[in-house]
Amino acid sequence: MSLVEKAKKAAAYNAVDENFPANAKVVGIGSGSTVVYVAERIGQLANKESFVCIPTGFQSKQLIIDNGLKLGTIEQYPSLDIAFDGADEVDSQLNLIKGGGACLFQEKLVASVAKEFVVVADYRKKSPSNLGIQWTQGVPIEIVPNSYATVLKSLYALGAKNAQLRQGGSAKAGPIITDNNNFLIDADFGAIENVAQLHQQIKALVGVVETGLFVGMAKKAYFGEESGEVLVWGA
Known part of the structure; x- marks a missing residue:
């Protein structure tokens, strides 16, 4: 195991050991290379039969199953005790860019209903100043498919340096389709000075x-x- 992988594992294990509630009943499990170790650690808990795990997408669903954890859905359990997930970039105010893996809606849904939300990542994801510096691929935005042309035009009006529909690449002809049957746009705004304001402006489109x-x-x-x-x- 490389030093980076060892560090990821240590971060994930520490996050679980220091934050997992003793009486947790519903736990959110996100996705990403570091969250693999979160699921591994939770799967080692002696009381793992006493709580249900909610996935944020296909990968996290498999992590839950592979580690012998009980699988549930957000529809069954709309309130969580804690959620663990990765991030594409984190600033010093703990604002995040997520969605590189195309699961941002379900990730945000799970995080939003958790009493506590803990992020695990590697050193490449931290940005002490502004979001948009380390993660230069752009802010992922999930959109209704037939709105892509008007949304792209509006994003440029909001100051995007570049905005494009995310493509499936060699594995798929045409755009990536999310778990919710939507499209994704990646919009690069450079260093983001006011994260909350930009979120609200985009969300209003x-x-x-x-x-x-x-x-x-x-x-x-x-x-x-x-x-x-x-x-x-x-904290």
């Missing part, structure tokens, strides 16, 4: 389902450092 800007939702962020150490931001 007709056709936008949700943005990958997570504002004031995370309580803590655990980063696996290149040195193998773990850095914690937040």
